[in-house]
Amino acid sequence: MYEVIGSKTSRAFRILWALEELGEAYQYSPEKPHSERVTSLNPSGKIPILKDGDTAIPDSTAILTYLADKHGKLTFPAGTLDRARQDAVTHCILDEIDAVLWTAARHSFALPEELRVPSVKESLKWEYARNIDRLMQRVQGPFLIGETFTIADIILTHCGNWAYSAKFPTENKEFAQYCKNMRARPAFQRVRDM
Missing domain, CATH: 1.20.1050.10 (Glutathione S-transferase Yfyf (Class Pi); Chain A, domain 2)
Structure with a gap:
């Protein structure tokens, strides 16, 4: 299960929306920028962060691209x-x-x-x-x-x-x-x- 870390009033909304569109299970963990947990996963202190297993992925566009490519939805195939x-x-x-x-x-x-x-x-x-x-x-x-x-x-x-x-x-x-x-x-x- 994915974990979305951030505030839904931030760019984390984009990630939550994409996961809802994809129909993928996720846990939402509200966190403010620069919180102790956020900084431990992303030294810049920025949100959102997506956790997939033990891997933390920062940056909303990188996360969206990863999810879309991984699930083959919300995107066109790479190289087209x-x-x-x-x-x-x-x-x-x-x-x-x-x-x-x-x-x-x-x-x-x-x-x-x-x-x-x-x-x-x-x-x-x-x-x-x-x-x-x-x-x-x-x-x-x-x-x-x-x-x-x-x-x-x-x-x-x-x-x-x-x-x-x-x-x-x-x-x-x-x-x-x-x-x-x-x-x-x-x-x-x-x-x-x-």
């Missing part, structure tokens, strides 16, 4: 053009959406107070909205990669929820509808209601 397209979209989301949100978060609470630059958030909000508009131009169906729900959809939807919580505006109606559709998935709702 569809997988290359999926990976390209995934990296775009990480570079242009997730990283922008994380930069804003660092300047809100993660950095030492004397190093925070609150005024940077306005430019990050502009960048986020622009990047969402560009990304939505790539959508090829009900999911990011056509008719197949993948880990890229999990990451993007989580980022959309994060942005909403952080008051990052976007007027992109296609993105709003996309996120609404993804949040309607039974696996998403099970994690939300945990």
Whole structure:
């Protein structure tokens, strides 16, 4: 059985959602970043962490990729053009959406107070909205990669929820509808209601 270590209000939500989609058994162990247990498994103190047996895997995208590849779901096979397209979209989301949100978060609470630059958030909000508009131009169906729900959809939807919580505006109606559709998935709702 897998163990998911982290807080469901963090990127650990992505892992819990993927496991629900996969129908795999898991134990959820709520932990805050930098707790003693987290730091013992990941020296950076970051969450989430997935334990598979005695092995601890950090980083939400690495965990998602591992689970999808291992179970042959939520992904296209490695070495295929569809997988290359999926990976390209995934990296775009990480570079242009997730990283922008994380930069804003660092300047809100993660950095030492004397190093925070609150005024940077306005430019990050502009960048986020622009990047969402560009990304939505790539959508090829009900999911990011056509008719197949993948880990890229999990990451993007989580980022959309994060942005909403952080008051990052976007007027992109296609993105709003996309996120609404993804949040309607039974696996998403099970994690939300945990």
